[in-house]
Amino acid sequence: MADQAGNDEFDDDLERPRVLVAGASGFAGALAARLIDRHPRFRLSAITSRSDAGTPLNALYPHHRVPLVLEELNLDLEHQGEVDAAIVAYPHGASAPLVAELLEGGVKVIDLSADFRLRDLSVYEEYYVRHPHPELLEESVYGLPELYRSAIAETMLVAGPGCYPTAAILTLAPLARAGLLGDVIIDAKSGVSGAGRAATQRTHFVTVDENVTPYGVGTHRHAPEIDQELVALGAREDLKVTFTPHLLPLDQGELVSCYVTVSDDASVDDVVELYENAYAGEPFVDVVTRPPGVRDVRETNICSINVQVDPRTGKVLAFGAIDNLWKGTSSQALQSLNLMFGFDETEGLL
Known part of the structure; x- marks a missing residue:
């Protein structure tokens, strides 16, 4: 799984960083898919869902106008596994195992759950569930670009803040x-x-x-x-x-x-x-x-x-x-993703 970044214009669609949106049938994931699909720099490679696999996203959310079909998550598939970045829109507790697997493959990840927002493991487990991958907490950067812009640009894992x-x-x-x-x-x-x-x-x-x-x-x-x-x-x-x-x-x-x-x-x-x-x-x-x-x-x-x-x-x-749904979740995730790939953080958002 390649790590691809830079500031040059992409002449060929195949040169654009490829992005997976996991959990794209929910409100946040669907909007994230729309924003990536229309982005001048990224390419929406795959969208996944357990409950709505086989359904085109534009059948669930016509106003987003994303024609890709939702699939079961399977990182062994080239268009899912061979990606440069992923936005994970899973519930807390369920997100961390997928995040860990993606990071192991060299994929840059923005997690929209609460799994990596809290720095204190005991506080997370008091309010949520037993953490599946506490070893990753120190690697994550809190995804508020206005506060952590330089750190977001250097990290592999961004924890999307709550709205x-x-x-x-x-x-x-x-x-x-x-x-x-x-x-x-x-x-x-x-x-x-x-x-x-x-x-x-x-x-x-x-x-x-x-x-x-x-x-x-x-x-x-x-x-x-x-x-x-x-x-x-x-x-x-x-x-x-x-x-x-x-x-x-x-x-x-x-x-x-x-x-x-x-x-x-x-x-x-x-x-x-x-x-x-x-x-x-x-x-x-x-x-x-x-x-x-x-x-x-x-x-x-x-x-x-x-x-x-x-x-x-x-x-x-x-x-x-x-x-x-935008600054509180999905468009803020794209703002961070722009920074992670060295793009102007406003791209695809103005």
């Missing part, structure tokens, strides 16, 4: 770096696609229509992921965010409202300048003058952020909006 952590970490990162995070409350809201295709199919329309419901209260798996990255950025070691997600009657889109007690006096101008400096030149982070809505970023790789100071309480109010 809530993507929005929350980007929205809070400038405050964490400045050592200003005191108490943090994150009120998060997402469309039903965040639960995945299978869970969405089981959810009856009337349970979500004209309704807003908190879930995972005090126990959500993304809380320790957010803690981990904010501490790594410079927040105090004992930081524990209060994180509560809510389900909205939307198909996709995500908004985090963060209420922060800062550890120093903060003026509106100082905080806004902090954010503008932090994200100056970032192609996929917009610092905006009003709180964003999810429609502002739908079907884009953009995280839109607004920050204010409440003059009555002195708290910093920071709002971040993403599309949970």
